[in-house]
Amino acid sequence: MRAKITYFVTAAVLVVYFVLVGSRGVMLLKQGTALTVTFGVAVLILPVIGVWFLWMNTRFVNRANQLAAELEAEGGLPVDELVRTPGGRIDRDSADAVFAKRRAETEDSPGDWRCWFRLAVAYHDARDTPRARRAMQRAIALHDGRPVPN
Structure with a gap:
C-alpha cells in the first residue's frame, strides 16, 4: 500500500x-x-x-499487478525463500539457490508466463531491477500472446 501511495504522489x-x-x-x-x-x-x-514515460510505466505496473492477481487466484505466487541477515540484507548463497531454481523452472518452460513472473519476483527481491523488469516484460508479453522481447 505504501508503494502505491508513493507512486501516486510521485506521479502527481x-x-x-x-x-x-x-x-x-x-x-x-x-x-x-x-x-x-x-x-x-x-x-x-x-x-x-x-x-509518455509515466504512461508506459503506469501501464507496466498495472499489467504486472494484474498478473500477480491472476497468479494469486491460481495459488501460484512465489514464496519468499531468500534468507536475510539481521540487518535485512539477502544472503548471497540463498539468493543463488533461489535464482538457480527459478532459472531452471524458466528453462524447462520458457513459454510459461508464470515461470517468468516468479523469476522476475526473485530478481526484484534481490534488488536486481533491470533483470526483474526484463523478466516481467517477458511474462506480460507471454501472457498477452505478443512477441517476446529479447
Whole structure:
C-alpha cells in the first residue's frame, strides 16, 4: 500500500511539473522570435517525453499487478525463500539457490508466463531491477500472446 501511495504522489508531482514546464514552453512560443520559438519547442518536448514515460510505466505496473492477481487466484505466487541477515540484507548463497531454481523452472518452460513472473519476483527481491523488469516484460508479453522481447 505504501508503494502505491508513493507512486501516486510521485506521479502527481510529475504531472504538476509537466504542466509548469509546458506553460513555460507556450510562453516562449508566444514571444515569436526564432530563438524563443526554438527554445519553446525544446521545452515542450520534455513534458511530452515525461508523460509518455509515466504512461508506459503506469501501464507496466498495472499489467504486472494484474498478473500477480491472476497468479494469486491460481495459488501460484512465489514464496519468499531468500534468507536475510539481521540487518535485512539477502544472503548471497540463498539468493543463488533461489535464482538457480527459478532459472531452471524458466528453462524447462520458457513459454510459461508464470515461470517468468516468479523469476522476475526473485530478481526484484534481490534488488536486481533491470533483470526483474526484463523478466516481467517477458511474462506480460507471454501472457498477452505478443512477441517476446529479447
